[in-house]
Amino acid sequence: MENQLLLPTNYGKKAMEEELIRGRDMANQLLEVLTFDDKSNIREVKGSNIVAEDLVLEVLKSLTNTLLMLNNGKESNDMAVPTTPTTIRDFSFSSNCPKMEEDLDRGYKKFETLNTKNPKGSNKRKSSAPTWEKTASILIDDGHTWRKYGQKMLTNAKYFRNYYRCAHMYDQHCEAIKHVQRIQENPPLYRTTYYDHHTCKSSYHSDIKLESILCYDDSSILLSFDNNISSEQEFPFRPRPPSPQLPLLASTKEEPKEEIHNDRFPRDQLLPSENLQLCDFDVYFDYLRDVSELSSIESF
DNA sequence: GACATTTGACCTAA
DNA sequence: TTAGGTCAAATGTC
Known part of the structure; x- marks a missing residue:
């Protein structure tokens, strides 16, 4: 699938507004499709078959257009304008890493560490430019298996910063x-910054599963329009299904205790993401409605 | 016992 | 020199 993103030549506020409105409309259509047809995802709308997945892609395309326009519109030297057409494929969603693969290459840590790193060698990242950043009131499962490797209290910060790397860093590089x-304390607000792209086999790209989109339980996700974030960002988080009894979803085995807080779900009910398969569609629809309402240009 | 997390020490860029 | 990022031994959990 190569859905070309057709960027308007005018990157002004008007164009961005139109893109946001288009995305909102698509989301509303998707909401109707999902509400009235839970079997086939197909519903007659204006005489044509509207497939939910297409709508999802349209929404993504619209939001992506807006992001690109925002980034391109900024006169920043460090803003890398893509020279090649951006496609939906460029926004790689992520799936759960197959459990089977997780069982492979046990004991990789010492082997790779000893062979590729000097003792206490280069600890700084090569690039400080984040690939993707999001801010949310809860921590959602991004679909990947992460390993926490550090925690640091930064200066002028009230809370620890937690460092995670892909669990397949060594076995799949x-x-x-x-x-x-x-x-932020109240309401709780978490900023997640992603660096680099997932190259592990678990990443999925254009073959976005509707289930992935449906299972979204975060009504307050704020996309970062930070200037130094590349236009060709990946979409590293894979929405996961909320469950009536289940708390916020974390892709790591256990998120840091001081970081986790959710008014809807008690902290001590956190479960590993791979155990969560149920979808709370009501919650998701609430999210969609919130998104629709929030996508006015004023809130933007 | 295996694996994940914690945490203090270490390294490096600014 | 300092702050942010990472390492790796110790500890915790299943």
Whole structure:
């Protein structure tokens, strides 16, 4: 699938507004499709078959257009304008790493560490430019298996910053890293910054599963329009299904205790993401509605 | 016992 | 020199 993103030549506020409105409309259509047809995902709309997945792609395309326009519109030297057409494929969603693969290459740590790193060698990342950043009131499962490798209290920060790397860093040389920092107490707000892309086999790209999109339980996700974030970002988080009894979803085995807080779900009910398969569609629809309402240009 | 997390020490860029 | 990022031994959990 190569859905070309057709960027308007005018990157002004008007164009961005139109893109946001288009995305909202698509989301509304998707909501109708999902509400009235839970079997085939197909419903007659205006005489044509509207497939939910297409709508999802349209929404993504619209939001992506807006992001690109925002980034391109900024006169920043460090803003890398893509020279090649951006496609939906460029926004790689992520799936759960297959459990089977997780069982492979046990004991890789010492082997790789001893062979590729000097003792206490280069600890700084090569690039400080984040690939993707999001801010949310809860920590959602991004679909990847992460390993926490550090925690640090930064200066002028009230909370620890937590450092995670892809669990397949060694067996598949996946260099994806994320930093999670709580930035606000009440309401709780967490900023997750992703670095590099997942290269592990678990990553899925254009073959977005509707289930992935449906299972989204975060009504307050804020996409970062930070200037230094590349236009060709990946979409590193894979929405996961909320469950009535289940708390917020974390892709790591256990998120840092001081970071986790959710008014809807008690902290001590956290479960590993791979155990969560149920979808709370009501919650998701609430999210969709919130998104639709929030996508006015004022809130933007 | 295996694996994940914690945490203090270490390294490096700014 | 300092702050942010990472390592790796110790500890915890299943």
